[in-house]
Amino acid sequence: MTKKGQEKSIETNADFLPLEGGPARKLPKGDVSHDKATVLYVGRIPHGFYEDEMEGFFQQFGTIKRLKIARNRKTGKVKHYGFIEFKYPEVAKIVADCMHNYLLLEHMLQVQLIPAERVHPKLWKGVNRRQKVSVDFVQIERLKHNKDRSLEEQRKMLKSILKRDKKRRSKIQAAGIDYECPEICSLANSKSCGTCNAPPRPGCNNNTRGLFPENPFINTATSGELASDVIRITSTDSSNPGPVVKVPNFLFSCAPTSLLKGLSKSVQGIAGLGSTKISPPSQFSSAFSFARKFAICLPSLSEGGNGAILFGDGPYNFFFETDLVSLLTFTPLVTNPVSTGATSFAGEQSSEYFIKVNQLRINNKVVPINKPLLSINSKGNGGTKLSTTIPYTLMQTSIYKSFINVFVNELRITNVTIIKTIAPFKVCVDPSTFSASTGTDGVPWINFELDGASQAWTLIGGNSFVRVNKDVSCLGIMDGGEKPRTSIIIGGLQLEDNLVQVDMAKSRIGFSSSLRISRTSCSMFNFTSIA
Template sequence: MSLKRFFLFVFLFISPSFSALLAPITKHHIQTSRFYTLKLYLMTPLQHTDLLLHIGAKYTAVDCNHNYTSTTSWPVPCNSPLCHSLQKFQVNTTNCNITRTTRNRVPGGCVILTHNSHARVDSLALPTTNGCNQGQLRVFPKFVLTCSAEASKLLKGHAKKEIVGLAGLGYSKYSLAAQVSTTTSIFAVCLSGSPSAPGVAFFELPKPYYFLPGVDVSDHLNYTPLMFSHITTQKTNKKHFEDAYFLGVKSININGKPTAIDQTLLTINTNGKGGTRISTLDPYTVLERSIFTTFIDAFTKESTTMKLKPTKPVKPFNLCYEADDVLETYLGPNVPLVDLVMQNDVKWTIFGENSMVRIVDEGLDVWCLAFVDGGVKSVSSIVIGGHQLEDNLLQFDLGAKRLGFSSSLLQHKTMCANFNFSINSTIKLF
């Protein structure tokens, strides 16, 4: 037995308990919209609940008027220490809701204006894990969430009826990741590109991350500083604050050649604008107008050296190629490589599988560059969207303020859909 396999045996079968947790992540594709949901257990009795995955949301928000019945749910009292803590970053907050009374909105309830909702406590559960399989459920009986019929509006109008809220993974101490963490401030997400086989989120697990056929992805992570910043987005004429995760991208290279980008756009200014952030809500990477124009020009130039000729673009994309003209490889279509070069000089390489999207319709079969124009007034200069995140494992280490990223797992002959969700009864509760 090799030394590595010996230590894996010890970890899996001799270690008596695990505090690490996991949750499946499912991809949804409705028309031109792509989004991801995280499955967990909520309420008492515990029920499977699908929530929109929002990497930057402060709280987990649920529409409590949508088939929400729980024997362990109770409102956070107005003027309680917990209520004041929840409202810490809000401006002109009214502490109490004393004018409306419904089944789920009670006099004296703690109002969270960010979601135009109030705070509640209920039971939440996630499966334990050893990094290879899932085990028994671990219950968190005092999980704090926000509760309002308006939670459905936060889903941007594209979610299915069974999706009743959102799972917030921002850096607030009331995010999902923070509330299920007791020993380490680390979580990881791996979005699957398959609508039938889920990806996975890990909580409190620094390593290992085993994916079939036995690849420990933690061996293939590069690290770069992770930055935090509150951003304000405008939705339905109301301001919503997000705990966004930013990366120090200093250049974008196409086939190893730097593009000419205004460096001031790559830095977060005093108003919270600019920089590069990660989003699970945007289906594709969004680039500020001048960055987008430069990027498209450079990509087109490099693609011509590969004998690729652009064809009529398909909205919302600006650059497409006939599928018959593009060679396909195990890393996706053979197109120019895109590198996001970080401030510490490590590179996030985006291969064809993540840079391109295939569109097939009547008489149409094209590969399109999956980057879109964010205009001149974009809040963040670069927003790395879901398609570019698929089949990449991202480890958010909030304590060390760093992001671990794998680039495409296809390089290592695995993918995010390859986690083994079969239940291992030997994995005990923490």
């Protein structure tokens, strides 16, 4: 037999290949000495690293005869230590040397040889009988992770996460490791490291950057993790339907299903359109190299139909080839220095869209307002913002009372009949007394005089009254309380059938005023015509 053939034969019949390299080794034949240890104690076993995982990992060293993880007799819950018996003591010795203090899933394994005389005779009792787990710990952890939390509980959880993250960073620094969060974490403004006390699954992984997604409808946030995936979205040139385009590394945050509370059953998530670096407008702008702007046009709920969200610049063509960009009146965006989110970090600015309202008029009658309320102070209180998460506009109590006085006085000189109110509304009318032509003619018009705008933003009757039932319509502007964070929050009803363009690059926002004045609506956007 040739030398090459001999080497191949030896390698084929070898017991194991040394980790440090070199030729395959064949253990000597004959009886293995009983005074050599073959049993290993393995301590600090991480969660999720159980019998199958351990066997798959350690069998790379050599043949495993038996393996056992200590579990609670009643519940089957692991005790995070176990024992492995190898066929040969030499292999056991190599494993003990290599794997002691080995970092595995944030746990430093403790691996030690157990002398043969110290192995308990009942150690391997029931080793081949897998204990049935009577308690579903995965479900327990899932329910714990997804449970509803109050705002105070959210803040307490956030404080705990940041404390653990600070401790982890201190350990990294003490070890002499210069670590900075990758660019993707900086982009998402992630300041914590996520942990999950359950087996890995989408939305539950260790050592991932953490975020705090929120549901603004119920003002609740929870811990989540930064993730990425492919997103597909329909394109258009505003006159013809375009192809479906995709963003391959779209960033988002996973969160427990409890965050969907208060939303429709068909809703699977929330798309935030704020001014953050990972909001859809920002990511689409980066992916497709267009201007950092988007337009939103909410349809009238009373009339039905679909609205539109358009990412990028105009034209915004509606039926009859009407481009509504020419109708926009722009006002500068105002920065709120204090976050208005459910959770935030010190020094974090608000990602919501604030504007400066200089004056309110109703049919050209000035509404008396305490002017400091219209500006944002150093604590982030006051000012005016837009919100699609509340149905009706909210005003600070003193502003609301002045507004109602002027509005009702103007309403009384029309042909509209004021009737008994229905809670929670304060002003209700008989809808049969509206003009038959448009349904709300005769109702006073509301004008927001905006800072730097060439003309006022006008709300007609359809944006001020909501139909409660066939006999009652009520003013959809509510009292926001004596000391709200924001003095005026313009809600969904007032934004219906208004084209609103947010230009983040130029830090401005444009309003069309009601499209009904131009005899069109948000549900008439032209998605389907072929030129």
